[in-house]
Amino acid sequence: MSxxxxxxxxxxxxxxxRALSAGVAALVEQGKEAAESRRRGYQAQEETRIEIINLKHRMDGMERAVDGIKPTTLELERVRDRVMFAGKLGQGLWSVxxxxxxxxxxxxxxxxxxxxRPPP
Known part of the structure; x- marks a missing residue:
């Protein structure tokens, strides 16, 4: 051995x-890519969170609307039942x-x- x-x-x-410098540069680039990937993930998560909140508000509004028309719906059911009874009663009276x-x-x-002679 010389x-x-x-x-x-x-x-x-x-x-x-140079090899060490290239390795550090590759690590720095990977770090930047990882940070960008995390940023996009957080951004997508935030957009999903906002969309879920909007859907929840819409669902709450829908529930309030349904609760608001519930008395009308109950009255409509009572009227429908009365009309069905009146229809059957009318059919019976028509038959009689x-x-x-x-x-x-x-x-x-x-x-x-x-x-x-004709009847009186």
């Missing part, structure tokens, strides 16, 4: 210093009316057939 000269040692040290008209027409026809 001894290295001072110039060789200096060249080797300079090469190591048709039967009464048919019976009256039958009675008039029978009167005419028996007496030969």
């Amino acid at each position: 001894r290295e000269t001072m110039a060789e040692r200096q060249a080797r040290l300079e090469e190591q210093m 009316g048709k039967i009464l008209l048919a019976a009256a027409a039958g009675a008039a026809s029978a009167w005419y057939a028996v007496t030969g």
